[in-house]
Amino acid sequence: MPLHIETPLIESRRLGLASQRSVWLKLEALQPPGSFKIRGIGAACEEHQRAGARRLLSSSGGNAGLAVAYAGRQLSLPVTVVVPQSTSPRARELLRQEGAEVIVHGPSWQEANSLALSLLAAGDAFIHPFDDPLLWQGHATLVDEIARSRLLPDAIVLAVGGGGLLAGVIEGLRRNGLDDIPVIAVETAGADSLHRSLRAGRIVALAEISSVATSLGAKRVCEQAFTCSLAHPVDSVVVSDAAALNACERFLDDHRLLVEPACGATLALAYERSPALTGHSRVLFIVCGGATASLADIRAWSRRLRRTGGEPRRQTDLP
């Protein structure tokens, strides 16, 4: 039994009017742990359990860790998540509420991840947040649902962090014979590892992440996301943190759903009537969701951006 739910696919009159086209939303924000990640991570955790795993390990203080914690509770497998000191109290609390053991270690994700890997013992499965074929297969179920709905969009808009969602959606389009539907891949400035890689013609690692959209903050995208983007029609777009935050607030008003800036980045294309949408009359947005930011966080980031005139904050911590 899959651990994710089949999510609603609805038309958004509000975003449609804002962007002057027909806009459809795939509401992954409604997944029980708050984001699409449970699709791939749920599938991976089930597969590891079938193969005999007795504990699940993660080093993500974000939505990937939350999805592993949720999956573990559903599968009655213990979960350990090692997170860096910079992980917000809210994220730690959400992990603990899912019953996970939370170990706080090191200033940044690199140290937390090293400790997690060193804890791996017989019977443990380590769940990567984006670079794993099991994850891509699971994320692809999102496109299976779209294909069954008879709604064929002219383009699909999604967010890119490490590129697991992108790889999964392209896999889903391929396995449903929809290879000709282009993907508009959105990142925020300061977390734009795919955009820079496509411009350079090779995978480029960012020196640091300087965007509030921490869920997009992989310093480099996975190989699969990069090669998929060359094989499939992918348009790579970068938006500002301010545009992503503004889209979060407007989307909350329009659809009564609070999403992270990582997701606001995609919605900003509609609200800002982005030229990237030109020529696409029916656009489907993957509302990837995210549970780690509160409304107070989003408003505080917006205030800080206004105060500093858009100067991005520095942060080292990821994913």
Ligand SMILES: *Cc1c(COP(=O)(O)O)cnc(C)c1O
């Ligand atoms: C993980 C995540 C992303 C990015 O997904 P990748 O597979 O890392 O590209 C985007 N939005 C949210 C809310 C996420 O949790």
